[in-house]
Amino acid sequence: MLESTIIRSFLGLALLVVLPLIATPVVSIRVAKAQEKLKLPLGLQGDAAFIPDDNLQTPEKIALGKMFFWDKRHSASGTVACVSCHQSNHGWSDPRQFSINFAGKPMPRHTPTIVNRLFSDQQLWTGLRASLEEQVLKDLNRTDEKVVEHLGSIPAYQQEFRKIFGHDLEPIGVAKAIAAYVRTIVSGNSPYDRFVAGDKSALSTEAQRGLALFEGKARCVSCHAGFNFTDESYRNVGVGMDKPNPDLGRYTVTKNETDKGGFKTPTLRDVARRGPYMHDGSEKTLEEIVAFYNQGGVKNPWLSSDVKPLKLTAQEQKNLVAFLQSLTGEIDPEVGNPPPLPQ
Ligand code: HEC
Ligand code: HEC
Known part of the structure; x- marks a missing residue:
């Protein structure tokens, strides 16, 4: 306890000196320290x-x-x-x-x-x-x-x-x-992760084709980016925008015109385990979602320029779904076991 306090104040002092020189890496140093014991x-x-x-x-x-x-x-x-x-x-x-x-x-x-x-x-x-x-x-x-x-x-x-x-x-x-x-x-250690780590048998051919579409022709990666499949940004893909008085999403927080109908890009990890999907629960299956993007979302004045009709074949749509299913990972079972509660 005492030791860690000393280390942390020393770290603080060191950061104070270094801070003006390197502004951005500081956050990751601090977080990395806090993270040491995270497996x-x-x-x-x-x-x-x-x-x-x-x-x-x-x-x-x-x-x-x-x-x-x-x-x-x-x-x-x-x-x-x-x-x-x-x-x-x-x-x-x-x-x-x-x-x-x-x-x-x-x-x-x-x-x-x-x-x-x-x-x-x-x-x-x-x-x-x-x-x-x-x-x-x-x-x-x-x-x-x-x-x-x-x-x-x-x-x-x-x-x-x-x-x-x-x-x-x-x-x-x-x-x-x-x-x-x-x-x-x-959640991690999904078939996708094992594939990336070198186990080429972890993904079916269908899912591998889906991955290529995800990163290429289908443009999913322009928003569902990085290891957690989200760029943490708020985007308008058109969900609910064909309704009267639609939920304006991010705009309700920022009041920026360009944020109208923008919602947070969700992680796609474990996506096959949940559903219905989207901020209004309007899409029931992954097949429906892929069809939604394939038609170019829902037209509205604030639609993201990254959403366009994709012209995917029926087989390509299946491949994308197979890829999404390969993002089903593992969560430490202890995390999800109901704990006994005190009376
Ligand atoms: C322009 C950014 C963007 C692109 C491109 C995009 N998405 Fe999304 N995705 C989002 C946003 C934002 C949401 C949430 C929308 C909402 O609820 O209004 C979402 C929601 C989803 C969901 C629902 C997840 C959940 O937990 O509800 C899935 C699945 C999904 N996207 C898959 C895809 C696939 C597959 C592609 C490529 C075909 C794709 N997305 C392309 C931004 C994007
Ligand atoms: C009655 C249902 C309900 C209960 C109970 C509830 N939540 Fe939620 N939670 C929601 C809904 C709905 C949202 C999305 C609301 C929105 O974005 O406007 C949400 C959003 C969240 C988010 C944000 C997730 C993200 O992707 O940004 C977190 C984290 C969260 N809840 C944690 C909790 C925790 C922890 C508790 C208990 C203290 C809790 N929730 C209780 C329904 C619930």
């Missing part, structure tokens, strides 16, 4: 992780956050837990088009997967939240008062919380613990 599956890149300095990953904190994630008493009504909507056995998303919230009402947008959130700072389809901690703290299914009242009255939670945070249970620590747990929901 990531094949295909994921630790230096791309976002872990705030004031919420480093520890096994105790992660275990406590996991219980809160599963505990319905976290919500204002005691009727939903995070896992009710982000279901571990459905790609950490919801088979329902719109999840039912703490008040028994449907949510306005489809529940996204929370796989590989470790690699993103901004959260939500619109990027409204600047961090995972902020996202948990402002989740609309909870209130500060009820979190303290419901969870704080459970002796085992109080005891564990005090051990980790050094004081009585309060909302920010609860949010930090849950965020730390969510950062462990990582």
Whole structure:
């Protein structure tokens, strides 16, 4: 503990000196330090992780956050837990088009997967939240008062919380613990990753052709880029834009005209495990999605210039689906096992 404090203040001093010279690499140095103990599956890149300095990953904190994630008493009504909507056995998303919230009402947008959130700072389809901690703290299914009242009255939670945070249970620590747990929901070591690592038998010929289309003729990679299959940007592909009063997405956060109808490019890892898809849950299958892009999305004034009719043959569309299926990876089974909850 003391040793790490000394190392960290030394690091801080060193950064202070070096900072003016090299502005950009500093972030990755800091994150890399925080990441030292993270074991990531094949295909994921630790230096791309976002872990705030004031919420480093520890096994105790992660275990406590996991219980809160599963505990319905976290919500204002005691009727939903995070896992009710982000279901571990459905790609950490919801088979329902719109999840039912703490008040028994449907949510306005489809529940996204929370796989590989470790690699993103901004959260939500619109990027409204600047961090995972902020996202948990402002989740609309909870209130500060009820979190303290419901969870704080459970002796085992109080005891564990005090051990980790050094004081009585309060909302920010609860949010930090849950965020730390969510950062462990990582998926990698998919057939695609094994293929890239040199095992040429890991992908079928069909999926290999799909990969070539994904990176070439079908242009998917212009947005679903990099090892996590997202460039973390907000794009208008036209979903829902043919409806009256469409959801304007990213625009509701920035008020920039060009952001109208833009939504966050989701990761495609584990995509075959979830569905329905898109911010409004309007596409039911991967076949439907590929057909959607093949026709050039939905025309509207703000459509991304990267979305155009693709003229893919029926076989090419099948190949793309086979490739998407090859992104189904492995998550440490312990991460998804329901924890016993204290009474
Ligand atoms: C009633 C269903 C429901 C519950 C309960 C719920 N969520 Fe969500 N979650 C959603 C929906 C819907 C969205 C997308 C909202 C939007 O973008 O406007 C979302 C978005 C998120 C995101 C952003 C994902 C991304 O790709 O940007 C994270 C992270 C998240 N939730 C974590 C949690 C955690 C942790 C809890 C428990 C504290 C929780 N959620 C509880 C439905 C739910
Ligand atoms: C211009 C950027 C862009 C391009 C090009 C693009 N996508 Fe997307 N993709 C997005 C965005 C943004 C979303 C979310 C849209 C929404 O919900 O409104 C999305 C959503 C998806 C989803 C749903 C994922 C989920 O969890 O709901 C899949 C699957 C997908 N895209 C596959 C593809 C494939 C395959 C291609 C190539 C044929 C492709 N995308 C091309 C930006 C893009």
